[in-house]
Amino acid sequence: MRISLIQMDVSFGDPIRNWQRVEQRVSQAVAQEGSNWVVLPELWNTGYDLTRFEKIADRGELPEKLAMLAKQHQIYLVAGSIGEKEGEQFYNSSYIFSPEGRIVTRYRKVHLFRLMEEEKVLTAGKRDGALFPLGDDWGGLMICYDLRFPEFTRSLAIQGAKILFVVAEWPHPRLNHWRLLNQARAIENQMVIVAVNRVGTDPNNQFCGHSMVIDPWGEILVEGDEQEGIYTTDVDLSQVTTVRKKIPVFEDRMPDCY
Numbered sequence: 395m396r397i398s399l400i401q402m403d404v405s406f407g408d409p410i411r412n413w414q415r416v417e418q419r420v421s422q423a424v425a426q427e428g429s430n431w432v433v434l435p436e437l438w439n440t441g442y443d444l445t446r447f448e449k450i451a452d453r454g455e456l457p458e459k460l461a462m463l464a465k466q467h468q469i470y471l472v473a474g475s476i477g478e479k480e481g482e483q484f485y486n487s488s489y490i491f492s493p494e495g496r497i498v499t500r501y502r503k504v505h506l507f508r509l510m511e512e513e514k515v516l517t518a519g520k521r522d523g524a525l526f527p528l529g530d531d532w533g534g535l536m537i538c539y540d541l542r543f544p545e546f547t548r549s550l551a552i553q554g555a556k557i558l559f560v561v562a563e564w565p566h567p568r569l570n571h572w573r574l575l576n577q578a579r580a581i582e583n584q585m586v587i588v589a590v591n592r593v594g595t596d597p598n599n600q601f602c603g604h605s606m607v608i609d610p611w612g613e614i615l616v617e618g619d620e621q622e623g624i625y626t627t628d629v630d631l632s633q634v635t636t637v638r639k640k641i642p643v644f645e646d647r648m649p650d651c652y
């Protein structure tokens with residue numbers, strides 16, 4: 395897997411401008427980096443403009459456009475997450491598309507973040523879609539605040555996930571938490587973590603970037619700063635098996651004791 399992380403700014407409440415940015419960045423990642431996986435951040439269509447969701451949340455158009463984009467470039471597109479409306483509910487939904495333009499999975503954020511008042515507008519998702527098939531392996535998918543719940547990542551790892559995508563809009567002053575939690579999740583679950591965060595500001599936050607890929611031994615393979623950028627690395631999932639053999643954490647677990 396050659397994976398590009400799109401660390402981008404998001405224009406507050408401006409889905410049209412943000413779509414243009416996504417199209418441009420994805421094309422750039424494929425042309426310049428030769429990536430076959432491209433990953434976007436959380437809520438890139440709307441930002442945290444939650445009070446205007448009735449006007450700006452997607453109503454079914456974006457998944458089709460994103461599927462076409464994946465097909466056009468022949469990539470797996472981990473399409474960050476989008477604010478969308480279905481029926482009368484608003485969701486923070488993450489999609490992955492295949493190079494054939496099919497939906498590989500859709501996961502809706504389970505843990506709503508009260509500090510951003512998500513629970514006042516959004517409906518929490520269920521766990522469906524957080525685990526998805528990846529050839530002979532499994533992958534995991536989560537959104538921002540989900541990272542703070544170690545049992546969520548653990549349950550995905552127990553069910554076979556060897557790689558976890560974390561899409562985020564994570565702000566200062568918690569850069570330290572972002573970096574350490576991602577590294578801890580990789581080390582304790584002996585899995586690859588691909589974590590993509592936005593940069594820039596909105597009326598209430600300054601977002602801290604530092605998108606990163608961490609290997610199952612806890613080494614940081616690539617890490618961004620706080621500017622817009624595309625960060626690329628190769629990932630070898632066979633390393634997960636090697637690390638799990640060396641320190642057999644999953645065999646040594648004592649669930650009866652916890």
Ligand SMILES: O=C(O)CCC(=O)C(=O)O
Pocket residue numbers: 507510537538539540542563564565568571
């Ligand atoms: O947990 C955090 O500190 C940040 C979470 C967040 O910003 C989010 O879930 O959107």
